[in-house]
Amino acid sequence: MQLNNIFKFNGGVQPEENKTLSTGLPIARLPIPKKLILPLRQHVGQVAKLKVKPGDQVLKGQMIAEADGNISASIHAPTSGKILKISEEILPHPSGLPDFCITIEPDFEDIWIEKKPISWKKIGRAQLIEALAQSGIVGLGGAVFPTHMKLKINQNQTIHTLVINAAECEPFITCDDMLMRERADEIIQGALITQTILEAKKCVVGIENNKIEAYEALKKAAQKTSIEIKVVPTLYPSGDAKRLIYLLMGIETPNDKRSSDLGIQVFNVATVAAIYRYLELGEPSINRIVTITGAVKTPQNFEVLFGTPLSNLINAAGGSLTKQKKFIMGGPMMGFDLPSIDVPVTKAMNCVIESSPELFPAPKPVMPCIRCARCADACPVNLQPQELYWFSKSSQLEKAREYNLFDCIECGCCSYVCPSNIPLVQFYRYAKSEIIAQDKSKEAANTARERNEFRLARMEREKKERAERHAQKALGAQDKEAQDEKKSTIAAAMERVKQNQQENINN
């Protein structure tokens, strides 16, 4: 495959790919499990609103939780069955905290709800976006941002280029690769649909040069279209959206803007394939491809219904090869440990690696930083990780923010090359969440101060009014005064109402 890009971002690393582990077998479909656990929080934004209660019978593809507001996504039943319970279950999240989930007991009939494909060529863009808001489709590359929000554009903001992210730069992960090999047509059709919705002039697919079969499949599917397939060198993290845009087009997205402000929008291959399935076939988002790899007997990719417990997947992959039972969600560079084997598959789960001491040896002892700046050479965002490390370590959080800590994409390149084995990414994660928590508590303190000040002012005002009323009563003599008094109390009451209204407007 010929590389046809000339732009290169600073840094990046080339870890061992380990992708052939899981590309030997085609995508297998997993049988329906005994239980499906669907978290209400599988996406960025507001949690979905429940639409069912325990005991309800649901059909495959039926909406069981509705998107709450704009930045939210719906959840659909992956198969037909009965709602067993709504309870707190452990989620696949680094915190290990539980959250509300809908548990479905399948009836194994797998009856579809009436599928309603949408003739997307005929209806207007607003209606299409409204329809997609009901589809439950979120970014399946791992960012899980509601897709319909990415398709909504302002009137004065046009998208001229649609970029399809087929890079899949992290080692071990091959779900996008297999999807491209087996279902390239769906991807290309989905890309064309998305291009039409966005009214983009150009559509480019960015793929790394280690995916030869996928490239051929995509090229074949895109033969009669104007979609360009561009090959980029295999370098981690080329799959990061802003890095990919730079590799393909040489445009650096400013740090305070989104790429859509520059007229470029990026979608993952699996997301556009899901858009195709929803609009052409009427199937909402109920499953995804997950790579099971690492220390399992037969690593491969599975098409899994959301909510399937992870233990089913591990058994389907032949079972563990080690007794350790440690699982990593995501890739080895950005993934995290899963709290248990019984977590459900969610929209964000693209890969699960079973860890073993041979694959991921225990970390070596941490030495002090020797300021060699290898991390700065490896950083794809051209930050200075050693400065951020010193500030995060000494909790000088304002200085860390000044040195652009929030530009860090937590890719792990810096820790990968550190001779002192310092866990740099953990320090940045700590510093970022600490700064966000401190900002939140400062805001809360400001609100409390305002409320207190308003209360003190209100009490002052009430005291004054009471004193006035008393003074009036003391001065007053019979009728004329009584009439005047009545008039003035009415006027004072109206004043108060007006003042209240004014204060409410000001707050």
Add this chain to the structure above:
Amino acid sequence: MIFLAILLGLVLGYSAIKFKVDGDPMVARIDAILPQTQCGQCGYPGCKPYATAIAKGEADINQCPPGGDAGAKALAELMGVEFKPLNEEHGIQKPKSVALIDESTCIGCTLCIQACPVDAILGAAKQMHTIIASECTGCELCLPPCPVDCITLEPVHENFISWKWKYPIYNIQKAQKA
């Protein structure tokens, strides 16, 4: 020599008046550091009076339990004095809590509503009272006035929104066990 001194003096005096920066008065700057719980544990009826007292020099910087040692440190830096750990006579730093009214016991007397410094209790005479949890600062001023003792303080547990990554503790000796 004298002429030079007079000239420089005039220049300095003019700049002091012309380029004077109207920064926040000291009281506002101290108040910005205080946690705004408005609990009164410092001995003053609210955070602003305590800030005023610190600015005047009447109060010490370590009298605020909700601010804890971290708050005392920030105040010490701002005032340019030496850091003193929290004076526990005023109370200990407790984890963030919000008040909770037991609705089956509440009699609707409005005494707690009058006590709350940030108006975080919703209710009226003979109507059910309830705490607006998002505005409650955990100051505990509503607990004493309640005649039926129906208000409790519940600690706020970590949830998905408030979860933070912890400070990585990696010691040379400990890393071997990781």
Add this chain to the structure above:
Amino acid sequence: MENRSPYIVNAPSISIIMLKVLLALIPGIILYVYVFGLGVIINILLASITVVLTESAILTIRKLPIKPFILDGSGLVAAWLLALSIPSIAPWWIIVLGTILCIIFGKHLYGGLGYNLFNPAMVGYAILLISFPSIMTHWQTPSNLMIVDASWLDQIKVIFNSNLLSKETLDAMTSATPLDYIKTQLSLNQPLATIQHDKIFGFVSGRGLELINLGYLAGGLYMLKEKIISWHLPVAFLSTLFFSAWLFNFFAPDTFASPLFHVMSGGSILCAFFIITDPVSGPTTPRGKIYFGTAIALLVLIIRLFGGYPEGIAFAVLLLNICVPLIDSLTQPRIFGHK
């Protein structure tokens, strides 16, 4: 829960990096032995033993684990550089004292590995130079220039007890270095052309010394290839030294030596590749490294030409080490997505 992404690493450990630095010094050391005899090996051995013992003692006092900090090799590198910077026939206690001072005042007083402000080898050298100026300026004559034959046993004897040798042998063993010679002769108003005909001068600089510098150059190029150091520091230092010396030489060829002489004499090559590239005390940004190297080269030249000492590397490096935090904060590179 242990979230330690990334779970894979591919970085040479600090020990491997320091080991490669030591390997890069070996060609220079071999040529040193060829030109000056085995005295330098004794110094290196003494320095290494002293460093291990001193660091172990300090680490025990500081209640830190000994094995990882000794095995990381950073103390050894500082010790070897110090041993190569002092005269090879200096008494044994000079190198021992120098190493102890370098480890205490140059490294552990600031917090140990990674925390020192100054280059440890240069701290040790500067303290020795100021405290024992006469011993530190008694340099050995290259073997092929010696009038009286001094065997390697004689060299060892002079290191351990200078009273073991006769006065004539001692005198014959020491002579002025080329830099020192030029400085003193120029102050006596001898024209450069006459000075450079002296037998101590070889092709471009001191006879024998230029060979050693070539050895260091080979080591430096090895380190560049292995990506232990980046090209910014040596290139900035050597090119600035060359060009500024050329400027002086161009305007007054009789009083200022040729640029090639300056680059190949004294400790220039050792400084360019091994001393200023110490990662802990140097700047971390590429532009900062260029400014650092340039400033050190200018200072070295000024001290050599106009200062009181014949060789100015130690002081130049120490002075610029103070400026490193400022250089770092002023040379932050442009971040992706920022203007």
